[in-house]
Structure formats: structure tokens, C-alpha cells
Amino acid sequence: MDVDFHRIKRLPPYVFEEVNRMKAAARARGEDIIDFGMGNPDAATPAHIVEKLVETVRDGRTHRYSTSRGIPGLRRANAAYYARRFGVEIDPDSETIVTLGSKEGLANLAMAITGPGDVILVPNPSYPIHPYGFMIAGGVIRHVEIGPNTDFLANIERAARHCVPAPVALVINFPSNPTAMTVDLDYYAELVDFARRRNLYILSDVAYAEIYFGAPPPSILQVPGARDVAVEFTSLSKTYSMPGWRIGFATGNKALIAALTRIKSYLDYGAFTPIQVAATAALNGPQDCVAEARNRYRERRDVLIQGLAAAGWDVPSPEATMFAWAPIPEPFRHLGSLEFSKLLLRECGVAVAPGLGFGEYGDDHVRIALVENEQRIRQACRSIRRFLGSGGTGTTSDRERVLAS
Missing domain, CATH: 3.90.1150.10 (Aspartate Aminotransferase, domain 1)
Known part of the structure; x- marks a missing residue:
């Protein structure tokens, strides 16, 4: 056939x-x-995280279905991380959700917000899920060149100006996979201004925010008013050597978090509860x-x-x-x-x-x-x-x- x-x-x-x-x-x-x-x-994975997993998994009550938006303790731990790392206060009930890694989170949000023919601005080169998550969801991808010798801000302005229909979202990724590019808070402020003027959302992937060798990379949510237009994806995979555990977060704009929460409620029951408990120990525990x-x-x-x-x-x-x-x-x-x-x-x-x-x-x-x-x-x-x-x-x-x- x-x-x-x-x-x-x-x-x-x-x-x-x-x-x-x-x-x-x-x-x-x-x-x-x-x-x-x-x-x-x-x-x-650091021993204290593994030990918390083992301790929790021995309790048979943790073997039942979990919750797709993440256990409250883990959402609170992520809010605490944002407060101490970026000075950003996050409501753990409405502004963050636990995802099965940042990759799954971005793909599911793409499914939640993308209609047939919607145009998404995506940097090129970029991590494959950034364009293809939206392509799978039925969107149209407008690739925007990015690189060390390329003016990405000028390129997205030009792309948005010539898009019919107008783009509904912009994907960004700093520090970048694959280019390793970083940006400062002023750069993020320009992106937020662009999103406001163009009436589009920003989906920011900061999976490598803790793997840095100079100044700590900022969060777009540090920009005043960013939560009106932006959501940010983080992950424990690289920070705590937990790639196979599949734990990440989406944090920021309440409407986007609500959309992701709703679609995930149909798709999964969340990560295994002992993994979420261990992830909470990772965020709340020693950071050596x-x-x-x-x-x-x-x-x-x-x-x-x-x-x-x-x-x-x-x-x-x-x-x-x-x-x-x-x-x-x-x-x-x-x-x-x-x-x-x-x-x-x-x-x-x-x-x-x-x-x-x-x-x-x-x-x-x-x-x-x-x-x-x-x-x-x-x-x-x-x-x-x-x-x-x-x-x-x-x-x-x-x-x-x-x-x-």
C-alpha cells in the first residue's frame, strides 16, 4: 500500500x-x-539527585499518574530559580509549567498556537525542533539568517515587513545551538520592542543558560513588559547532566502557558513523579x-x-x-x-x-x-x-x- x-x-x-x-x-x-x-x-547525574530519585521511587504511592503541568513543588522550585538567578518573580501557578524537556515543550506549544498557514520567524541555522515543531503543526516557516557576521535584528525586521500574512511568532535561542552566540539584555529589549510593534509572540530557548564561560547569560523575562509577549524554555538536561530524565520548563506569558497547559492535558500525564521530585532536589539543592x-x-x-x-x-x-x-x-x-x-x-x-x-x-x-x-x-x-x-x-x-x- x-x-x-x-x-x-x-x-x-x-x-x-x-x-x-x-x-x-x-x-x-x-x-x-x-x-x-x-x-x-x-x-x-550528580549523586544527590540520583539518591533523591531512588528514595522517592521506593514509595509506591509515587508510581501513580502524575500531573501534566508538573507537581507544585517543582514549579515552585523553578520560580525560586528565576528569582535568585535573574531577579524575576514568577507565579508558579500561572506563569510556569513543567515539560518533558524543552524540546517537547516547544513542539507542544507550537501545536497549541499554530493554525494552518500561520507564519513563524525562525533563525537559520537553528536547532531542528525550532522550525520543524511549527512545520509539523501546520505552520509556514520563514527562515531568517543568523550568525556571527549577520545582523539578525535587521533580518527579522525585513522578514516581518515582507511576510503575508504577518508572522505570529518569533523563535530565538541564546546562548545558541548550534552557533554558540550570546546576547545581552539590551539585545533582548530590542527583540521585545520588535514583538510589541509587530504584535507577535517570542518563544525563547535558553537551554544553555547555565553553560557559560564569561558573563552569565540573561533571561528575556528580565526586560520590563517581556511577559506580555514572551515565553522562555529551560531545561535541566545540560545544567545537571540529566538529558535522559526529560525535564524542562516553559515560563512567562500567562496566555501561552495556559495554552500549553491545556494541550498537554490531552497528551500526557507529566513526567514520572520520582523524576520530578529529584528535579526539585536539583534546583533547590547544592549548586556546586x-x-x-x-x-x-x-x-x-x-x-x-x-x-x-x-x-x-x-x-x-x-x-x-x-x-x-x-x-x-x-x-x-x-x-x-x-x-x-x-x-x-x-x-x-x-x-x-x-x-x-x-x-x-x-x-x-x-x-x-x-x-x-x-x-x-x-x-x-x-x-x-x-x-x-x-x-x-x-x-x-x-x-x-x-x-x-
Whole structure:
């Protein structure tokens, strides 16, 4: 039977899949692959969080259905986080909701607020759920170029001016995945002013707000009046090394929170209660583990950037996130990010994420995730240095890669 599902056929082929297949095949042959592809934290969840999960799960009363908007204690803990981190007072009953990770939260809010043909402004390159969550919901995506040398504010003004119908929402993500860009509070103020003038909502993803190496990134909700137009998505995945636990939040505009609350009430019963209790312990408990994670990523960043520079590959040092956004070296730029990623995998045993997977404006970059330890990062840089030193002729053999380890 021929199947042609409407929503599925709107989704483009998954760019990362080809690299993933090559990676799996190489490992099946026994090759050592240093994997910087997926932003999957490798550190264990801090012990006090795990212990709270174990303690809670032993109580059989916690095994029943939970609540889709999140247990009250966890919503209060998120409000307390906003108060101490950003100086923003949040009503835990009407201005925040617990989500199954920020990814699920954004996708479900897209379903709640998007009608057929609604136009959404989305930065390009961006994390895939930012455009495709709205595409799945039936919206029309207007891609807006963003990057270190691009005036995003001017680009969204131009995009909004030429959109018919007018856009209903703007997605932003700072610190950014994949570009690692950061912005200050004045920048957020300009975005809030833009949203007010254009009568649209802002959906801000700040999943990397606690992974920073300079000044702490602000929240858009610190801007006076931002809650009239904005909602913000946060996550415990990177902050507390809890990616598989799937706990995040949406916080801000009451109308958007109410819409997300209503649609989630039809879709899920919330995260398993012991996970929510443990997440509460994460937010309310000692924060040394957050500083340790930040230092770990900083040290890896420094090793990577210095090692690639020694290899002849100049990559900007990110001020935040767990990623480096690496411009493809000039001799290989004509290949594009997918072919260059495959080349690095084949010749160096190093897996990265092709920038094309984050949008066409990312095709001259690759994303390198800081998810391998310092020894492995040095090993990868040595292999890349030999490859680049050979002129990219592919002289690095599997045996050399094994010996380098």
C-alpha cells in the first residue's frame, strides 16, 4: 500500500542520518570513533539527585499518574530559580509549567498556537525542533539568517515587513545551538520592542543558560513588559547532566502557558513523579555540581580550540554552550558541511555534526560537541592535524588512528 502522510512528507530528510550510518559502520568494523556529533552530556547525574530519585521511587504511592503541568513543588522550585538567578518573580501557578524537556515543550506549544498557514520567524541555522515543531503543526516557516557576521535584528525586521500574512511568532535561542552566540539584555529589549510593534509572540530557548564561560547569560523575562509577549524554555538536561530524565520548563506569558497547559492535558500525564521530585532536589539543592559542569566544558573547550589551532584550523572560542561552531577550513569549503563531516569521519575517525543539519545558512560550518574527555579531544586534534598537514589527501590510515590512541 502506498502511504503519503501529509505531515511526514513536509519534513526534509534527516541530514545527520548519513553520518550516523557511517559512524555505526565504522564501529562495526572495530574502528575507534571519537564522537563530537550529538550534544549528549557524558557526565553522570550528580549523586544527590540520583539518591533523591531512588528514595522517592521506593514509595509506591509515587508510581501513580502524575500531573501534566508538573507537581507544585517543582514549579515552585523553578520560580525560586528565576528569582535568585535573574531577579524575576514568577507565579508558579500561572506563569510556569513543567515539560518533558524543552524540546517537547516547544513542539507542544507550537501545536497549541499554530493554525494552518500561520507564519513563524525562525533563525537559520537553528536547532531542528525550532522550525520543524511549527512545520509539523501546520505552520509556514520563514527562515531568517543568523550568525556571527549577520545582523539578525535587521533580518527579522525585513522578514516581518515582507511576510503575508504577518508572522505570529518569533523563535530565538541564546546562548545558541548550534552557533554558540550570546546576547545581552539590551539585545533582548530590542527583540521585545520588535514583538510589541509587530504584535507577535517570542518563544525563547535558553537551554544553555547555565553553560557559560564569561558573563552569565540573561533571561528575556528580565526586560520590563517581556511577559506580555514572551515565553522562555529551560531545561535541566545540560545544567545537571540529566538529558535522559526529560525535564524542562516553559515560563512567562500567562496566555501561552495556559495554552500549553491545556494541550498537554490531552497528551500526557507529566513526567514520572520520582523524576520530578529529584528535579526539585536539583534546583533547590547544592549548586556546586553546576559550577563543576561549567568548568568541565570550559576546560574541554580550551583543549579543543588550542588543539585545532595547532592543527591549522582556526575555530572561534565559544563564550557559552557545550559546542564549538567551526567554519570549514578554506581548502574544503567547496565540499559543504555534509561531505566535510564524512571526510573527517573517514580519514580522522572523528564525528562532527554537519552545519547543514541546522539549516542551509549553516552549510559552511560544522558543530563540535564537547562530549569527549580531554584525552580524547587531544587525540582527535592530533588526527586532524595529520590529515590537514597531508593537504587533505586522505593519507591517515586506520592503523595510524589506532596508534594515535
